[in-house]
Amino acid sequence: MNNQIAATKAAASKKSMEDLTVVLCALTVVGVGATAATPFWPEAWGRAPSIGVVVLAASLTVFGVLHTLYWWRSLDEAAKEAHKWAWWWGGNLGFFVGGAAVVIAAFSGVNLLPAAVPHTDAALIALGVAAAFAAQAVGYGIAWCAWWIARR
Structure with missing residues (x-):
């Protein structure tokens, strides 16, 4: 019974990571296409990056954190x-x-x-x-x- 529960949890975790990967790919496509400058960027920081770069960086950060969480939970x-x-x-x-x-x-x-x-x-x-x-x-x-x- 415990093996069945563990297998179900592993499958759900794998499905979650696959879903996250699809979302990251979609955000990458959006990030490449969005070239407008980031609004409300302080002038003291220099030229504003495109909103696509900001979206991509944020999505990579979230993906990395969630991937690390799933990885850590899978360790013995x-x-x-x-x-x-x-x-x-x-x-x-x-x-x-x-x-x-x-x-x-x-x-x-x-x-x-x-x-x-x-x-x-x-x-x-x-x-x-x-x-x-x-x-x-x-x-x-x-x-x-x-x-x-x-x-x-």
Whole structure:
């Protein structure tokens, strides 16, 4: 009986993801065709993106969140623990080590931005965010592998 319930839930989850994929495809078509500028865009932020780009970005965000929710619910307890442990330890340690490396490189006079990128405050902030995310992702990956190797 439990297998039948689990199979029904899995089929419903698969159907939901298929429906979301169809909606995302439809929004992609709309996003490509809608070229009008986004209304109420502050001038201080520069040129307004098209409403299609905004719709596409919003739909991708919603799709990503819902896909992650379905994915997380499908994991067993061991996989959930591996991901939580890896994110906590690997993400945090990666953030601190990567952040320290960026700070040391910046104070050492290393040019962290490519020559083609203007050296503005916005570019440096974007570099910092990307470096933090990359360091966390690398730390997470290493910790996730270590968690599974330790439990073999």
